[in-house]
Amino acid sequence: MIESILTSVKKFCHIAEEYEYFDPDIVMYINSNLRTLNQLGVGVKGFNIHDKSSTWHDFLGDDEDNLSMAQEFVQLNVRQIFDPPAGSTVNAYKERIQELTWRLNAQVDPATDNVL
Numbered sequence: 001m002i003e004s005i006l007t008s009v010k011k012f013c014h015i016a017e018e019y020e021y022f023d024p025d026i027v028m029y030i031n032s033n034l035r036t037l038n039q040l041g042v043g044v045k046g047f048n049i050h051d052k053s054s055t056w057h058d059f060l061g062d063d064e065d066n067l068s069m070a071q072e073f074v075q076l077n078v079r080q081i082f083d084p085p086a087g088s089t090v091n092a093y094k095e096r097i098q099e100l101t102w103r104l105n106a107q108v109d110p111a112t113d114n115v116l
């Protein structure tokens with residue numbers, strides 16, 4: 001299944017796909033996180049989304065190894081900025097984001113020998 005980046009992030013933020021009022025904000029947050037993934041060595045350099053037509057495959061190509069981690073990384077970061085969870089969930093998000101950052105970096109950095 002080829003999934004839209006914007007649609008999947010909106011779903012994670014509990015926003016209906018057809019509700020487009022917040023799309024410009026969410027697109028901005030997504031693009032910022034795609035830059036962070038680029039800095040970690042993940043995805044197509046300079047890739048930006050503009051609407052729901054851009055897919056995870058467009059950004060990652062055939063990189064199935066990083067697909068779920070990249071999706072989760074972007075979704076958690078956008079949710080944390082756009083609609084922060086309450087209480088201890090914030091810390092859980094932050095810890096998971098840190099772990100994903102480390103794992104994604106280890107996955108693409110040859111110096112780590114892909115040790116996870």
